[in-house]
Amino acid sequence: MTIQEALFTYCLRRGDDNLILSHRLGEWCGHGPQLEEDIALTNRALDLIGQARNYLQYAGQVEGKGRSEDDLAYLRNERQYTNVKLVEQPNGDYAHTMVRSFLFDAWHLPLQQALTRSKDDQLAAIASKAVKEIAYHLKTSGDWMIRFGDGTAESHQRAQRALDDLWTFSGELFATDDVEAVLFAAGIAPDMAAVKSAFDSTVQSVLTEATLKRPMDAYMATGGRQGKHSEHLGFMLAEMQYLQRAYPGAIW
Amino acid sequence: MNSPGLFFVHYLMIINERPTAYPIFANIKTVAMEDLKLEELFQAKVDAELKIEPKDWMPEKYRKTLIRQISQHAHSEVVGMLPEGNWITRAPSLRRKAILLAKVQDEAGHGLYLYSACETLGATREKTVEDLNSGKAKYSSIFNYPTLTWADIGAVGWLVDGAAIMNQVMLCRTSYGPYARAMVRICKEESFHQRQGYEIMSVLAKGTPEQKEMAQDSLNRWWWPSLMMFGPSDANSTNSADSMKWKIKRQSNDELRQTFIDRTVQQAEILGLTIPDAKLKWNEDTKHYEWGDIDWAEFNNVVAGNGPCNKERLVARNKAHDEGAWVREAAMAYAGKQAKRKAA
Ligand SMILES: [Fe+2]
Numbered sequence: 001m002t003i004q005e006a007l008f009t010y011c012l013r014r015g016d017d018n019l020i021l022s023h024r025l026g027e028w029c030g031h032g033p034q035l036e037e038d039i040a041l042t043n044r045a046l047d048l049i050g051q052a053r054n055y056l057q058y059a060g061q062v063e064g065k066g067r068s069e070d071d072l073a074y075l076r077n078e079r080q081y082t083n084v085k086l087v088e089q090p091n092g093d094y095a096h097t098m099v100r101s102f103l104f105d106a107w108h109l110p111l112q113q114a115l116t117r118s119k120d121d122q123l124a125a126i127a128s129k130a131v132k133e134i135a136y137h138l139k140t141s142g143d144w145m146i147r148f149g150d151g152t153a154e155s156h157q158r159a160q161r162a163l164d165d166l167w168t169f170s171g172e173l174f175a176t177d178d179v180e181a182v183l184f185a186a187g188i189a190p191d192m193a194a195v196k197s198a199f200d201s202t203v204q205s206v207l208t209e210a211t212l213k214r215p216m217d218a219y220m221a222t223g224g225r226q227g228k229h230s231e232h233l234g235f236m237l238a239e240m241q242y243l244q245r246a247y248p249g250a251i252w
Numbered sequence: 253m254n255s256p257g258l259f260f261v262h263y264l265m266i267i268n269e270r271p272t273a274y275p276i277f278a279n280i281k282t283v284a285m286e287d288l289k290l291e292e293l294f295q296a297k298v299d300a301e302l303k304i305e306p307k308d309w310m311p312e313k314y315r316k317t318l319i320r321q322i323s324q325h326a327h328s329e330v331v332g333m334l335p336e337g338n339w340i341t342r343a344p345s346l347r348r349k350a351i352l353l354a355k356v357q358d359e360a361g362h363g364l365y366l367y368s369a370c371e372t373l374g375a376t377r378e379k380t381v382e383d384l385n386s387g388k389a390k391y392s393s394i395f396n397y398p399t400l401t402w403a404d405i406g407a408v409g410w411l412v413d414g415a416a417i418m419n420q421v422m423l424c425r426t427s428y429g430p431y432a433r434a435m436v437r438i439c440k441e442e443s444f445h446q447r448q449g450y451e452i453m454s455v456l457a458k459g460t461p462e463q464k465e466m467a468q469d470s471l472n473r474w475w476w477p478s479l480m481m482f483g484p485s486d487a488n489s490t491n492s493a494d495s496m497k498w499k500i501k502r503q504s505n506d507e508l509r510q511t512f513i514d515r516t517v518q519q520a521e522i523l524g525l526t527i528p529d530a531k532l533k534w535n536e537d538t539k540h541y542e543w544g545d546i547d548w549a550e551f552n553n554v555v556a557g558n559g560p561c562n563k564e565r566l567v568a569r570n571k572a573h574d575e576g577a578w579v580r581e582a583a584m585a586y587a588g589k590q591a592k593r594k595a596a
Pocket of ligand 1: 442
């Protein structure tokens, strides 16, 4: 695997994670628990789609076959999508949505912080812009974890259930393979062990304050990075890609 | 400008701003209040183009009219998020998806400013929202029409926001201060939305034959409901006289509708789309377009709750509100615990 090939896949993974999570958050639009949350969720979705576009544009450049961000987003199928399974999980109740974001943010921030020091200038530039946004995401999803955990009996129970349900998807965030190894060796991608320890300490401190229990590290679901997704992703893409697929070549 | 109250209005303006700094004027205020009927004074202020502020005396009917109008406006922003949000997950490009997300987010923001403006009149947000969810309060009927194709996102921006702007530009000068100020912010964003909607239509109109057909079909469906947004014709408008006197409204429904039609017909021509009105024609003498008959029976029917999506919209709002109850309760409970911990 060449560095270029690895970098292409690496950018797709970052782009796909952001795009799919942004899409899920967009589903809330107009249906949030209060207007302020509608605004906050849309903000998050907007930041993530902005980051997704940066990564997909760069992936297209790295690949060098003239594919645009929209070609990559709208004309790849389920098996070619490389996002982690966590982000494609359905919104569920607001606790599921926030726990999903919290787990993602707690990984995303240290990852992107490390990427600001990447030897690849473009990755470093994308990350430098993204870290401010992600720090805010983590702050707000962490705040909700604490409010839920230390709020009412019902909110505590819902948050704990969501955490127990989604924990199995957290392991895939740290999975490494050849793509990671090639880029790590070149100083382009960071050491995932360091990202994991930052994640662990964030989770530890937030869950403690939230009076929530960290689930046991049992079986961890994987496969997303290899395009082996849950059944949810196909429906998301069918919806997302419908116009591009129905009217091939049209400009919107 | 010949009202007897006018002379005092300028003093009152100063006193209202710095109530403790002008003891002499404070005396004048007392005298003025005794000498003038409050309502005359209020009207003098309105006539002198001074803004009415939350602490000022106002006729009860003025307050009620404003609460009704501002809350309807707030509800319209919030319900309007539904037909547009309907296309976020299906937007045909990442750029369009981001623009649409940002637009719907702006609408939520507009809802918030307007609920706040309502609160300055003593209507709590909780109660105002409850009136929407129970079906007691109205919102703009236009949002009871469905967004069936992507072109509808263009048409909503171009026509619906375009029509809303006519009203909103006028409302930037409305007599109630908090409403006028909220409108200034909203107008800026709304005219941006209108341009974005027009741009969507313009890309479709220049696109493939199927895209152009999509744009025309959308114009066909949204044109008449957009004209209805200005409300009944002046002859049949029940709330207009007081609203004009109090300068809540400053132009009649028909005047605003005329301006909208004159402007939009030209835009449709540039797009190469046809306005679905066989009677539409330019009148060289009046320098305005004449238009065909609005189907007021349809309008009344949608207002009465029988539009294509009235039920869905209310179900969606109620569902969001009910399912969000535990979230709001959790936030309150946590804030309460934090306050207690701080106090301890
Ligand atoms: Fe708006």
